Amino acid sequence: MGVVYILWLRELKKYLRSRVQIVASLGAPLMYLGVLGFGLGPVFRRAGEGSYLQFMAPGVIGMTVLFTAMFSGIAMLWDRQFGFLKETLVAPVPRLQIMIGRTLGGATVAVLQGALIFAATLVAGFRPVSLLAIPVAFLVIALIAIVFAALATAIGSSLKEMQGFQMVMNFFVMPLWFLSGALYPLQGLPPALAVLTRVDPLTYGVDGVRGVMLGTSHFGVALDVGVLVAVGALFVAAGAWRFSKIEV
Amino acid sequence: MQHLVRSFGSVTAVNDVTFDVRRGETFAFLGPNGAGKTTTIKMLTTVLRPTSGTLELDGLDPVTQSTEVRKRLGVVFQDPSLDSELTAWENVDLHGVLYHVPRRVRRERGEALLRLFELWDRRNDLVKTFSGGMRRRLEIARGLLHTPKVLFLDEPTLGLDPQSRNQMWTIVKNLNATEGVTVFLTTHYMDEADRVADRIAVIDHGRIVATGSSAELKQQTGADSLEAAFLKLTGTTIRDEAFSATDQMRQFARFVRR
Numbered sequence: 234m235g236v237v238y239i240l241w242l243r244e245l246k247k248y249l250r251s252r253v254q255i256v257a258s259l260g261a262p263l264m265y266l267g268v269l270g271f272g273l274g275p276v277f278r279r280a281g282e283g284s285y286l287q288f289m290a291p292g293v294i295g296m297t298v299l300f301t302a303m304f305s306g307i308a309m310l311w312d313r314q315f316g317f318l319k320e321t322l323v324a325p326v327p328r329l330q331i332m333i334g335r336t337l338g339g340a341t342v343a344v345l346q347g348a349l350i351f352a353a354t355l356v357a358g359f360r361p362v363s364l365l366a367i368p369v370a371f372l373v374i375a376l377i378a379i380v381f382a383a384l385a386t387a388i389g390s391s392l393k394e395m396q397g398f399q400m401v402m403n404f405f406v407m408p409l410w411f412l413s414g415a416l417y418p419l420q421g422l423p424p425a426l427a428v429l430t431r432v433d434p435l436t437y438g439v440d441g442v443r444g445v446m447l448g449t450s451h452f453g454v455a456l457d458v459g460v461l462v463a464v465g466a467l468f469v470a471a472g473a474w475r476f477s478k479i480e481v
Numbered sequence: 482m483q484h485l486v487r488s489f490g491s492v493t494a495v496n497d498v499t500f501d502v503r504r505g506e507t508f509a510f511l512g513p514n515g516a517g518k519t520t521t522i523k524m525l526t527t528v529l530r531p532t533s534g535t536l537e538l539d540g541l542d543p544v545t546q547s548t549e550v551r552k553r554l555g556v557v558f559q560d561p562s563l564d565s566e567l568t569a570w571e572n573v574d575l576h577g578v579l580y581h582v583p584r585r586v587r588r589e590r591g592e593a594l595l596r597l598f599e600l601w602d603r604r605n606d607l608v609k610t611f612s613g614g615m616r617r618r619l620e621i622a623r624g625l626l627h628t629p630k631v632l633f634l635d636e637p638t639l640g641l642d643p644q645s646r647n648q649m650w651t652i653v654k655n656l657n658a659t660e661g662v663t664v665f666l667t668t669h670y671m672d673e674a675d676r677v678a679d680r681i682a683v684i685d686h687g688r689i690v691a692t693g694s695s696a697e698l699k700q701q702t703g704a705d706s707l708e709a710a711f712l713k714l715t716g717t718t719i720r721d722e723a724f725s726a727t728d729q730m731r732q733f734a735r736f737v738r739r
Contacts, residue, residue, distance in 0.1 A: 239578040247566045316562035323526060324579035325551035481528055 244338025
């Protein structure tokens with residue numbers, strides 16, 4: 234237990250010490266929130282869908298959590314490059330504990346970033362249906378964070394080069410975000426897009442947060458949570474397996 | 482270890498290597514670049530599995546009892562393995578948790594080691610602000626925290642100035658004498674091996690070409706220095722195996738020292 238805790242704590246300390254990174258990584262979501270939230274607002278309203286800011290705020294929180302969690306995969310490549318990974322891998326502890334500590338650390342950091350963005354959406358005018366909805370929504374956000382932190386561990390364990398992760402970010406993470414329904418409603422999509430959105434785990438995450446915070450969801454919160462738990466279990470298993478295969 | 486072999490595809494890095502290291506001694510493992518030193522260390526430290534042959538460390542098999550073996554090892558790798566975003570103390574403490582060192586021992590022995598390696602005053606500074614020599618010292622201090630039975634040092638003094646090298650070996654030899662920790666080291670500095678090692682094994686092309694004390698090796702080859710003996714045993718041609726960045730750095734360091 235001590236091992237999981239100390240590695241989790243390490244991720245957290247590193248996060249809290251990198252103030253610049255905290256601010257910088259808020260830039261993109263804030264831009265989406267500001268530019269799209271207010272820019273597309275009038276069109277959205279005219280289409281009879283209500284406030285676009287209300288609609289997309291959960292999406293932007295989901296985006297932040299996705300990107301931050303996936304970033305923990307890069308941190309792993311970093312540790313590999315600079316040797317710290319080796320220090321943990323030759324220690325007399327099961328690799329599973331190391332993997333869980335790292336992944337939980339990455340997930341926690343993602344939730345904290347999500348909380349910061351949530352605060353920003355409140356400033357921008359986002360209003361959840363009730364105060365009670367907030368802690369419940371954060372349970373869903375935590376699930377999203379675990380799903381993608383575990384995925385990042387699996388990918389980070391399989392890649393040897395930093396450059397590889399750039400590819401992952403561009404060709405994998407960006408589509409995950411754009412296909413998640415964070416920016417547009419899921420009703421009435423062309424069939425191909427509807428299928429793609431349904432295989433994207435983030436879709437259920439964003440829908441779940443929306444369901445809790447706004448009281449309206451496409452799939453229903455129960456299904457959203459069910460899918461996240463199932464996918465999360467799958468990714469944690471995949472991450473543990475890939476992590477156990479690392480050679481230094 | 483007996484008849485140890487490790488191949489990477491068609492390349493055999495370590496070919497039928499057999500030797501033993503006695504409890505409490507300082508053992509130097511010498512060889513030109515690409516001779517198989519690091520591969521051997523990786524197998525002994527459970528990072529790599531041997532293709533064939535048997536290993537034994539303190540009566541345990543690194544392949545099947547890797548966790549037990551790891552508890553007994555302190556490893557300082559050729560490449561740094563500190564977390565530069567953490568402080569010196571956090572690095573030491575984290576290591577202690579990974580090696581199941583009780584909290585009180587972590588605190589006491591951690592302090593003693595950091596004082597010994599003259600890092601105590603800088604314990605709360607981030608490692609990224611440390612010089613190369615300080616990082617090396619910290620790695621060795623960290624590797625000793627869990628009171629290992631064997632300390633593996635893979636080129637620990639690479640890139641250090643003579644003062645740091647001297648200080649480092651004085652401390653390590655001292656711990657070797659007081660705590661009885663067996664020291665297994667590799668180096669390219671022959672004067673270092675000459676000075677600190679009780680026994681030396683020379684490896685080349687994945688095979689052991691000589692074993693013995695420095696005096697024995699000199700006598701065997703009729704050379705007057707360990708460096709001359711080493712060159713006689715391994716030849717004078719420059720090795721140009723697939724170069725890694727570290728190899729290049731090492732080559733460069735050697736070039737500069739000329």
